[in-house]
Amino acid sequence: MKVRVGAAATVALASLTAVACSLQAGQQASVAPDPPETALVSDPEAEVRYVDPGYAAFGDQHLTTVGVRRLTESQYRNTIADVFGPDITINARFEPERREDGLQAIGNVRLSVSTTGLEQYFSVARSIADQVMADERRERIIGCQPASVDDRACAESFIKSRGMHLFSRPLTDGEIDARLAIWSEGAQQKGDFHEGLKLALVSLLVDPEFLFRKEYAEADPADPDAHRMSGYTKAARLSFMLWDTAPDAELLEAAQSGAIHSSEGLAGQVDRLLASDRLEQGARAFFTDMLHFDKYETLTKDPGTYPKFSQAVADSSREETLRFLVDHLIAQDRDYRDIFTSRDTILNRSLAAVYQIPYPSTEDWARYTFPEDSDRSGVLTQVSFLSLFSHPASSSPTVRGVKLHEIFMCLPTPEPPADVDFSKVQALENGTVRERLDHMTNPGCNTCHAISDPAGLSLEHFDGLGQTRRLENGQPIDVSAKIGDLEFSGAPGLGQYLRGSPLVTSCIVRNVHYYGAGRPFDYKDAAYLAEKGEAFASGGYRMTELYRSILTDPDFYQVIIPDGAGPDDGDAQALSDKPATTGAGQ
Amino acid sequence: MRRTLRQVSCAAALALGGAGVAHAEWSRTYVVEWYEAAMYYGADEGVIDPGTDCPAGTNGEPDWTKVMLEAGYSAQETRWLLDPTHPFRPEGHSTSGQNQMAFRGKDRANVYSQPWLAPDPVLTGVSGSIGEGFDLDGDPDNGFTSPDGSMSGIDNQFYRTLGCWLTYRGPHRQSQHALSKNDEMREGAWTVAIVVSGEGDDPLNDDNVRIGFYNSEDALVKDGNGDIARDYTFVIAPDQRFEAIFDARTVNGVIETTRPADEVWLREASYVRELQLLEAQVRLEMKPDGTLSGHVGGYRPWFDIYKGWIDARGAVIEKLTWIELPGVYYALERNADFSPDGAGGEKxxxxxxxxxxxxxxxxxxxxxxxxxxxxxxxxxIAPPPGKRHRAIPGPLGDRVVDGIVLTKDGVLLGGPEAEIPPPEAESQIASLRE
Incomplete structure (x- = not known):
């Protein structure tokens, strides 16, 4: 059995590696569309090569891969929990994701899997399979009671049903046959039905069709010269966008029936997903990405300077902001712009100590409203933003200003020149940081810092952990700021400035769109984004309406056929220069 | 230190929807982060060096061979018992603790539960004149003088008795016992919150002050340096026993009791975490850095001290802290200085x-x-004692009986009639070495 299992694993590994290699080139479409007879085919030249399985199970439909992104860690975990149950534990360290154009969701289209990452995926797959096939779970999860060690119908039922949820589409006959072959050999050699199924499940879990979200275009039945996004791809987009997990049975059914291609069908699914409690999961994933919370992986503070900092405080601060945003924007459906001015938050005992306030509850988390004179004003004055975008032993008006513009206004700042002398600003024992920042008067630096620093300086009443202060080295801290012709003071002034900035609202529109679409900003989308921005405003800047507006718009599902790909190269070439907007309801 | 009442009530009103009600003029709130017996250390450095407190340094380890031979064990039996690979020890205690050490009294009686059946080894106590604490009996001519010389007549017979014992001796916050037992508190074993309130305008000099010690179920939290983090919130959990309130005054920021409390129950960082104090007093300074530091004192039951040590596994304690526990019993009895029944009563x-x-x-x-x-x-409003009040169990709970650790099955390995070496010793030893 070892030989056969090793062979199966090798084939799966090779196919994954091949996809990874093709993705490293940054291609959005990479594999041939023709459905093969078998899913995994050896290549005598390169030993193995990956062949797109296509959708042989669905007739003659020709599909073209138009997008690939690696599953994020949360998507992986959520999908496993949905498919096999929340009691499946996943002890793994996932490979880092890549941020591009402000979002990991965009950078992930360029992610590959390293050898180490591949080993990790295999290790996790084996662990998951062991748990799924454990005595206490397998009957519930498999869904049938094997009559014998070679009960093919039961094995096939499991592979089809769970495979469909893992791949976000039905498995092809080839994919099913491959897993059945693995199951059969394993079961026979071990004399155990479930041992064989365990191997088949591992094979599914390390398949690129699961580890990567592949998006497909198909010929548009309404227009033979055009393409549209496949129904299953639409379903996956909706689900991963709003729930951060693979599509549920109802979405898959809408894809299978084609209902998702109609305006009504699509709107119905969007409404259903938006109304679900699981929207919180999707919103948390979105803001985790947008707010650069991956930086928590490397967040450290000097214990001498900030003794209250701990892993518990770090974890709590991340949770505080996510709870606040979900509560404000989803549960209460309030104005997005208020996240910069609200004095409300949801905190715990650890954070209360950092904020130097009594924790008014015996529960783990409690709502709290900061006093008016607290200087606290929305998400920018929460510990998460203030500590993430500071140095280990000091605050940083520049870093805060740069990140504020990048995250909330979609205005990235160029990297600083290599020859910057930081010695003056790093002399923390001298005066206030405003006095130590000399680049505001340096013409070479001023271009960028005149934009970033005023906003950051207005947050200087909060130290590098986010604790309130009024003095630095015994000197009163000046939190006045001037951006353009606008003068304001402190965090509340900054909050009001951001609340009124059209860049802030256009940025969230842009982020939501590209987070879901998984591609970088394109100036050709400007008019579309402007239209969405207007709708966002007219809807009272409600996130749920923004989601609805984008996700029910056919433009969100436009496909771009890459060069040289597709069933008809001529059409693909023609479509590669301009989006082939077909989409829902057309 | 948290802040004065007006500041606090403002924050509280905002935080709690205006529910704050205040009667005192000011208040400050704290959480206890360290307890230790006030054992003045008279040496310059280290924890065992000779000093003014103990001119011969910390008491050395007893000669256990001599102790066992004098208890009637043969030389062969003694060698076998003192060999660390020959234990009558329950599971999990293979490196220290030898149950048979208990049975060295008259007719091999258990000297932990019946210390009077062992000879008094005469524990060496403190011979210095400097000590910390309170003049509990009002006699300035009887007792220690404070380290700064400002007070005399300090009554601290506990220190005089046990101040040269390895486990207690050492500079502030460095004795073995304080380090290990405070760590238990800091890991969440118990929490005591303190509230100080006063009626005057100046918190630092106020003749009408009260200080209360309260039980809390909220665990202490360590900061990045391993110290107890400031500014955490602790909710008072009413307790019919663990609540101590003192009438006091402040003088230059130092809280002093104006009238000793007849009886209070406090926590103590020790094997027994319950401390009864009679005629109790406090002297605690509200420091400019916001902390509170000082002393709490009174008369405590001396037998409970001894019992606490034997319940902590007598043989383990004797070996690790270099003490013959019967000596502790005799010395405490000898030096006890207070009778609740009056001058003529039993001390x-x-x-x-x-x-x-x-x-x-x-x-x-x-x-x-x-x-x-x-x-x-x-x-x-505290729950009835039967439902909520409970003694905090020692590390092995009810498996320690008369200072001896029973096996998980409740079996005593060793005893007055034990054959040494035991017949099953070879197989036991073999299994331990596997």
Missing amino acids: THISFAMRLDAAPAFVMTPGAAELATEVVSYKS
């Missing part, structure tokens, strides 16, 4: 003081209803 109590350090914290009234801004009793 069941001994004068004692402990150092206490507290960090600034927020303290909330029961249920986190509001900030605690006044020292009041919550005993009337």
Whole structure:
């Protein structure tokens, strides 16, 4: 059995590696569309090569891969929990994701899997399979009671049903046959039905069709010269966008029936997903990405300077902001712009100590409203933003200003020149940081810092952990700021400035769109984004309406056929220069 | 230190929807982060060096061979018992603790439970004249002089008796016992919150002050340096026993009791975490850095001290802390200096003081209803003792009987009639070595 299992694993590994290699080139479409007879085919030249399985199970439909992104860690975990149950534990360290154009969701289209990452995926797959096939779970999860060690119908039922949820589409006959072959050999050699199924499940879990979200275009039945996004791809987009997990049975059914291609069908699914409690999961994933919370992986503070900092405080601060945003924007459906001015938050005992306030509850988390004179004003004055975008032993008006513009206004700042002398600003024992920042008067630096620093300086009443202060080295801290012709003071002034900035609202529109679409900003989308921005405003800047507006718009599902790909190269070439907007309801 | 009442009530009103009610003029709130017996250390450095307190240094390890031979064990039996690979020890205690060491009294009686059946080894106590604590008996001519020379007549017979014992001796916050037992508190074993409130305008000099010690179920939290983090919130959990309130005054920021409390129950960082104090007093300084530090003292039951040590596994304690526990019994009995029944009564109590350090914290009234801004009793709303009050078990709970650790099955390995070496010793030893 070892030989056969090793062979199966090798084939799966090779196919994954091949996809990874093709993705490293940054291609959005990479594999041939023709459905093969078998899913995994050896290549005598390169030993193995990956062949797109296509959708042989669905007739003659020709599909073209138009997008690939690696599953994020949360998507992986959520999908496993949905498919096999929340009691499946996943002890793994996932490979880092890549941020591009402000979002990991965009950078992930360029992610590959390293050898180490591949080993990790295999290790996790084996662990998951062991748990799924454990005595206490397998009957519930498999869904049938094997009559014998070679009960093919039961094995096939499991592979089809769970495979469909893992791949976000039905498995092809080839994919099913491959897993059945693995199951059969394993079961026979071990004399155990479930041992064989365990191997088949591992094979599914390390398949690129699961580890990567592949998006497909198909010929548009309404227009033979055009393409549209496949129904299953639409379903996956909706689900991963709003729930951060693979599509549920109802979405898959809408894809299978084609209902998702109609305006009504699509709107119905969007409404259903938006109304679900699981929207919180999707919103948390979105803001985790947008707010650069991956930086928590490397967040450290000097214990001498900030003794209250701990892993518990770090974890709590991340949770505080996510709870606040979900509560404000989803549960209460309030104005997005208020996240910069609200004095409300949801905190715990650890954070209360950092904020130097009594924790008014015996529960783990409690709502709290900061006093008016607290200087606290929305998400920018929460510990998460203030500590993430500071140095280990000091605050940083520049870093805060740069990140504020990048995250909330979609205005990235160029990297600083290599020859910057930081010695003056790093002399923390001298005066206030405003006095130590000399680049505001340096013409070479001023271009960028005149934009970033005023906003950051207005947050200087909060130290590098986010604790309130009024003095630095015994000197009163000046939190006045001037951006353009606008003068304001402190965090509340900054909050009001951001609340009124059209860049802030256009940025969230842009982020939501590209987070879901998984591609970088394109100036050709400007008019579309402007239209969405207007709708966002007219809807009272409600996130749920923004989601609805984008996700029910056919433009969100436009496909771009890459060069040289597709069933008809001529059409693909023609479509590669301009989006082939077909989409829902057309 | 948290802040004065007006500041606190403002924050509380905002935080709690205006629920704050205050009667005192000012209040400060803390959480205890360190306890240790007030054992003045008279050496310059280290923890065992000779000093003015103990001119011969910390008491050395007893000659256990001599002890066992004098108890009637043969040389062969003694060698076998003192060999660490030959244990009558329960599971999990293979490196220290030898149950058979208990049976060295008259007719091999258990000297932990019947110390009077062992000879008095005469524990060496403190011979210096400097000590910390309180003049509990009002006699300035009887007792220690404070380290700064400002007080005399300090009654601290606990220190005089046990101050040269390895486990207690050492500089502030460095003795073996304080380090290990405070760590248990710091890991969440128990929490004591403190509220100080006063009626005057100046918190630092106020003749009408009260200080209350309250039980809390909220665990202490360590900061990045391993110290107890400031500014955490602790909710008072009413307890019919663990609540101590003192009438006091402040003089230049130092809280001093104006009238000793007849009887209070406090926590102590020790094997027995319950401390009864009679005629109790406090002297605690509200420091400019926001902390609270000083002493709490009174008369405590001396036999409970001894029992605490034997319940901590007598043989383990003797071996690790270099002590013959019967010596502790005899010395405490000899030096006890207080009878609750009056001058002619049995001296069941001994004068004692402990150092206490507290960090600034927020303290909330029961249920986190509001900030605690006044020292009041919550005993009337405390759950009945039978339901909620419970003694905190020692590390092995009820498996320690008369200072001996039983096996998980409740079997005593060793005993007065034990054959040494035991017949099953070879197989036991073989299994241990596998």
